[in-house]
Amino acid sequence: MSDKTSISLEEFATLVRRAGMSLSSEELEHLKPTYEIYMGPVEAMQALDLDAEDLALTYIPDWEPKL
């Protein structure tokens, strides 16, 4: 599992802004630990080499005429 389990407040603020949210510095400080819980497991998941594995969700246009 990755060791990366924390993020600087500056980096975190960038992520929050990119998501369209405008949070005060107190709110950012408060929210950061919640995000950090997931950082290690997500890093480890991203490190997996899944080759050409497909998505679990498949887009089915359903354009064929109903007979």
Next chain:
Amino acid sequence: MTELHYLTITQAGKLLKSGELSPVELTRAFLYRIDALDGKLEAYITVMHDSAMADARNAEAEILRGEYRGALHGIPIALKDLYDTKGVRTTSSSKVLSDRVPTEDSTATAKLGQAGAVLLGKLAMHEFALGGPDPSNGFPLAKNPWNLEHIPGGSSSGSGTAIAAGLAMGTLGSCTGGSIRGPAAFCGIAGIKATYGRVSRYGVLPLSWSLDHCGPLTWTVEDSAIMLQAIAGHDPKDPTSSRAPVPDYMSSMREDVKGLRIGVPRHFFFSEDERINGEVKTIADAAIKSFESMGAIIEEVSAPMLDHAGASQPVIMLSEAFTYHRNNLINKPELFGDMVRDRFRTGGLFSSADYVQAQRVRNVLKREFADILKRVDVVMSPTMSTTAPRFDTFTKDALTTSRTPSFTGPYNLTGMPAISVPCGFTSAGLPVGLQIAGKPFDEPTVFRAAYTYQQQAKFYETRPVI
């Protein structure tokens, strides 16, 4: 005779059908008990006294006319407050929706109505099916009937409390990562999440479209089968609804596991991870081993991708949840409780690459279980990695449950049917659940295994002292 509020659906149904018990008498008993106890248990957000009595009188008249509809006719039930109910406030336990009154029933609500069930009311839940026991949102915080200082699980908190305390005979919960099986395990009752697509999600407020499931919580396995029978089946209003035929679940209610092949992924569910409660492991392990003496065959199986389910499931769930709630989170964040607001906001911070990788991990996990299920009929484990936490642990750390491994989330990822059935109590008197998962659409085998265990273990004979 057993007190009316502690009759099972199966027992009450026989009495109602024969005319020995009146739906009016039964419903009145439940409303009386709710009025007496719900002040401290807080299972309900809305109690529907008048309409419940009207439904009961209608059921009574129909049964007297010989128009008996089936096993749920005249049975008092209640719904998690995210199932739409026409003309009845449906809040998802959130100030965001505090005045919302649907104009249409959810499909599950409508089906239960068609089956003749009597709707007692709408049940407490964690805000938007995620938030946790959060006093900041101003809605009731359901208590665990086995110990009021502990949570009943979530997010279908009131659905678990109501069954364990005898405040309803059957309830519906919803499940995105374990919100049916978790309360079932913590409250010492049965609860099943059927195969993804088996029960329509139409009219049920979404948390995560690709992970959400609907299902019942009841005192016994056979009662869960009765409830699922009523709500299962194709619904053209839900694009993910399956057209697979619905079997007769009650035919699975027989004690027979001879030759049943049981897989146990010990590397994950019984690992040395110190966050997993040792007593829970011991109790669930003994329950699984007891199947051997009943003629089942147990083998250890492996699904390596389980190690990443704890990342895949929350990334998918929170990303999809953020998408649904984004505008309200940005424009009126003050209406959300503290717990759910933090978790939803986190969902906006994962990258698209995180979401895509999570869905790829999900695909591998699904394939690993598909391979396992070629060799075994069901997979067993503890339902939860801990017992019900105390409320005050959330005061100290709102992320308490996020820090423990999820034993239920993997089956939301795979979409397999999974039930929790009581398998014992810890030394502190808190219930422990056994999780039994099966092949897609093979709810009958899951029910049969759970029923057989239930009849041998007889934990259904023990009720909480309230």
